[in-house]
Amino acid sequence: MEDLRQDEYVIFKNIQANWLRKFEGVGGKLYLTNQRLIFVPHGLNIQTDWVQMELWGMAKIEKHQTLGIIPNGIKITMESGEVVKFIVWNRSKIIREIIYAKRTDDIILK
Incomplete structure (x- = not known):
């Protein structure tokens, strides 16, 4: 994972996930910080692009x-309209953590 920003800290890391990118499930790990959600793919994937989403840019998490x-997916709709989907275990807990981090981030930004 890339370096953390100033005032950024990790909430959870190394959560096994698959990023549903069009017709491919890209395997990797999710990291949640107090500022963003980051997906880092495994090196064996054809697609090796990272995905990072700013918490403040998330319009809907479901x-x-x-x-x-x-019942194993998380769907995140960004303010831009972009939709990102992940397959994870224990999705309810992960969604709760993202929403809590987003609320905390929103409070700090205001």
Whole structure:
């Protein structure tokens, strides 16, 4: 993971996840800081791009069902309209942590 910014700290790290990028599930790990959510892919993937989302730019964070039936997804809609989906274990806890971090970030920014 890249260096942390000034006043940034890690809330959780190394959460196994798959980023649903079009038709491919890119395996990697999620990191949540007090400022952003970062996905770092494993080196064995064809697509090796990192994804980082600023907490302040998230408009909606919700549960998502993979293939319409498997309850293991997180769907994040950004203020820009971009939608990012991840497959994770224990999604309710992860969603709670993201929402809590986002609220804390929003309070600090105001």
